[in-house]
Amino acid sequence: MKIAIVTDAWAPQVNGVVRTLGEVTAELRRRGHELLVISPELYRSVPCPTYPEIRLALAGRHSVGARIDAFAPRAVHIATEGPLGLAARRHCLSSGLGFTTAYHTQFPQYLARRTGMPASLFWPYIRWFHGPSAGIMVATETVRRELRRQRLSHLRHWSRGVDLACFSPDIAPPDMFFNLPRPIQLYVGRVAPEKNIEAFLSNTHRGSRVVVGDGPDLARLKAEFPDAHFLGRQSGRALAACYAGADIFVFPSMTDTFGLVMIEALACGTPVAAYPVPGPLDVLNARSGAMAARLEDAIARALTLKREDCLAHGRSFSWQASVDQFLAALEPGETGGVAHSHGPVAGIA
Structure with missing residues (x-):
């Protein structure tokens, strides 16, 4: 099948959306599908205000539409709500092409945290952007319920996976881990305000705190928490070694729709501590993680869990299953996907 994927999130950005799309496109190509990926690397771009690591493509409807x-x-799948997603949306609507979208990020909550304004101000844009889609791909039931409350009901299930060949408990931890007081508490992800990393770094449970990742808050957090250990960006086996060597993975975010890093940690046998919010509520079970209103309580409970139970749950996620779900959302028929003939599609406004 020929599939066009439009995304404002792409390498060299490092985040869950980029990693998801990278894994899914690789698996689609392995299965013989022909892909067109329209991403910022095809255009001139400018840094996103307050987040220069993200580049915003300078592309209009005609350029994207011509491709x-x-x-x-x-x-046609539109993965993000940024400039490229907007351009593709406009082209599809003006040309009568059906398309699917995905809700990867809790943008209303994300923007509320960054601006101090209420999330309710940003929901009209989300409804407007996704409303004409023939199907919105969503990773978890908690987020589906939230979107239904926002009158977005044309939803398709699309979960996430983990590279089990890379993320494994059988990897030696980084040398520095041998000199750190236990338990080693690990955070992996963007170092940005919406990730609530201060809650992780300021928790009072004993042990060492290790941060893997980069982002606009890195310098500030380094200055405010000099006892923490900041390892910068890690990937592949080096990242897997951090997961495998930690005693616990702490996921403090309250704005994620899934939390890919949680299942990577679990696939390395490391239990997860988190808040009881969308993402953790959907990903974790009683044997793989603990959730509580106080991170200290979640950490204490998670440290009692068996690593073999965490490993078993982590290995239940695969990119092969994720791609099956992605394709099902594109296919017509009983799965409720979109009709994907290259031509006008009735009912798209």
Whole structure:
């Protein structure tokens, strides 16, 4: 199948959306699908205000539309709500092309945390952007319930996976871990305000705190928490070694729709501590993680869990299953996906 995927999030950005799309596109190509990925690397771009690591493509509807038309895809998927997503949306609507979208990020909560304004101010944009989609791909039931409350009901299930060949408990931890007081508490992800990392770094449970990742808050957090250990960006086996060597993985975010890093940690046998919010509520079970209103309580309970139970739960996620779900959301028929003929699709406004 010829599939066009439009995304404002792409390498060299490092985040869950980029990693999801990277794994899914790789698996789609392995299965013989022909892909067009329209991403910021194809255009001139400018840094996103307050978050320069993210580049915003300078592309309009005609440029993006010309690429889509030349490729003549059987399915169009718009992964993000940024400039490229907007351009693709406009082109599809003006051309009568059906398309699917995905809700990867809790943008209303994300923007509320960054601006201090209420999340309710940003929901109209989300409803407007996703409303004409033939199907919105969503990773968890908690987020689906929230979108239904926002009158977005045309939802499709699309979960996430983990590279089990890379993330494994059988990897030696980084040398520095041998000199740290236990338990080693690990955070992996963007170092940004919406990730609530201060809650992790300021928790009072004994042990060492290790942060893996980069982002706009890195310098500030280094200055405010000099006893923490900041390892910068890690990937592949080096990242897996951090997961495997930690005693616990702490996920303090309250704005994620899934939390890919949680299942990577579990696939390395490391239990997870988190708040009882969307993402952890959907990903964790009683044997793989603990959730509480106080991180200290969640950490204490998670440290009692068996690593073999965490490993078993982590290994239940696969990118093969994720790609099956992605394709099902694009296919017509009983799965409720979109019709993907290259031509007008009735009912798209």
